[in-house]
Amino acid sequence: MIDALPPSAELVADKAYDSLPLRTWLVARGTTPVIPPRKNSRKPWPYNKTAYRQRNVIERMFCRLKDWRRIATRFDRNLHTFFSAVALAATVTWWLN
Known part of the structure; x- marks a missing residue:
């Protein structure tokens, strides 16, 4: 369903959506992913903690x-x-x- 919506500035999601293919697709679309990395992630991704708290x-x-x-x-x-x-x-x- 995300594909049906126009691109937004940010997409806020929880740790369950932390995947490289989703992040790559969002960045190619012009959307900044605000998704915290999973606890067992080898390479933690930076994210906007203020936006995630909201x-x-x-x-x-x-x-x-x-x-x-x-x-x-x-x-x-x-x-x-x-x-x-x-x-x-x-x-x-x-x-x-």
Whole structure:
């Protein structure tokens, strides 16, 4: 799904997404990966620790989106329709908070 979105300045992810192919693809796309290295990594990668600490805001948003059954179960199989439903749910969630 990342490929369907326009490139962003940074992509914040946790240690599970620490892989060289993903990092290479993101850099080629013009996105700075903000992914901490795994504990057993032989060559630790530098990352923006300040931006990584702010990921809790994003994780709280995903927690709120999971309250919407249509989003949590990925009811819409069409990518455009799914992103539209996510945008609608995010708007309503933001409006009510």
